[in-house]
Amino acid sequence: MSYDAMVEQIKTVPQECLVDIENYIQFVLYRYNLNSRTEKNKNLSKYFGSVKFNKDALVFQQEIRNEWN
Structure with missing residues (x-):
């Protein structure tokens, strides 16, 4: 989910x-910052659940081209 999409969804909330x-976002960021000091892996899914970031378009395009070759 992009930042803009998340902002638009939050705008619709009562x-x-x-x-x-x-409060929830502050708690999640607090936990993330607390653990990121001690862990090398900055895995947000540990705090947000299953979070999937969209791949960069150029990386995705390169992967598709590699499959065709």
């Missing part, structure tokens, strides 16, 4: 729920 969302 005002009374925003405090809970803010």
Whole structure:
């Protein structure tokens, strides 16, 4: 999920729920920062669940070309 898509989804949330969302995000970032000092692997899925970042378009294009060759 892109940052812009996440912001758009948060905008649709009722005002009374925003405090809970803010608290949750602060907690997740706190845990991530706490553990990132001691761990080399910065795996966000440990804190957010299954998070999949979109690949860079050029990397994806190169992988497709490599499959064709």
